[in-house]
Amino acid sequence: MFAVEIDYINLSKLTHERQNKVKNWVEHGVRSTFVTLGPLNQKRLPVTLKPRYFAFEPVPWASVxxxxxxxxxxxxxRYASTQSLLKDWSLYHELAHLYHPLFSYDNFWLSEGLATYLQNIIMLNNGVVDHQEFLMRLKAGLQRGALQTNHITGPLNIVSDNMWSLNAQQRVYWSGTAFFIQAQLALKKHNSPYKTIEALVKKYQSCCKHPTHSAKQFIAHLDKLSQSAIFSTLYSQYIKRTDFPKISNLQLSQLRF
Incomplete structure (x- = not known):
């Protein structure tokens, strides 16, 4: 079914009925991600399941x-409905992380921004959300990021390095998302062989990804693949910025693909 084999860990902790529900959810997420980003360049995909008896949301925590x-x-x-699991962003977000290497803490804004941007693209491309909800989610997230930047100040790389102690996830995640929104808008205007972020990431993962690549090496590959300086230019603008990027509603509307 997939180019990779999904290895479920702790699946036996669920009843047979719930095992099928969880497998359908995970397989839908993997299939949707592959539609947008292509198959992962690895033979197996370990999926560790941690079902909870009590939670206030379908997926309260997920990680790579x-x-x-x-x-x-x-x-x-464990009692979440299939529909609520499919609509939750967490699975798409974590799967998107698998298409780039692990970056240093001071560059988490880049990795979390990429995964946040891609999760929304994956959900849009596969009909999990429509275009109106796609825009609504981006607007709401950018607003949260801007609001948090008002009271969690300092250069983005320093805030990113201390994200957990500062509880600065909104600023870090959504500053990075703004980076990729701006990069996408620039790509559309550039004579590049790849017109979308997801097409670039798909190519990077299939041709060039290496587990030791730093954020700067990742950026350099995106520049090379896009035959541009879009990513390195934006990176130099973002890495130490102290303000939150301004993304207008008009710019968001121009993300139509």
Whole structure:
């Protein structure tokens, strides 16, 4: 079914009925991600399941587990409905992380911004959200990022390096998302062989990804593949910026693909 084999860990902790529900959810997420970003360049995909009896949302926590085969860990409400799991962003977000290497903490704004941007693209491309909800999610996230920047100040790389202690996820994630929105708008105007961020990431993952690549090396590859200086130029503008990027509603509307 997939170019990679999904290895479920802790699946036996669920009843047979819930096992099928979770497998359908994960396989839908993997299939949707592959539609947008292409198959992962690895043979196996470990998926560690952490079902919870009590949770206030379908997927209260999820993360990437790096290793010989990069995988994901999903903490989810074992009684969540199939529809609520499919609509939750967490699975798409963590799967998107598997298309880039692990970056240093001061560059988490870049990795989290990429995964946040791509999760929304994946959900849009696969009909999980429509274009109106896609725009609404981006607007709301950018507003949260701007609001948090008002009271969590300092250069973005320093805030990113201390994201957990500062509880600065909104500024970090959405500054990075703004980076990729601006890069996407620039790509559309540039005579590049790849017109979208997802097409670039798909190509990078298939041709060039290496687990030791730094954020700057990743950026250099995106520049090379796009035959531009879009990413390095934006990176130099973002890495130490102290303000939140201004993205207008008009710019968001221009993200139509």
């Amino acid at each position: 587990k790096r290793g010989q085969n990069d995988g994901i860990e999903l903490h989810f409400h």
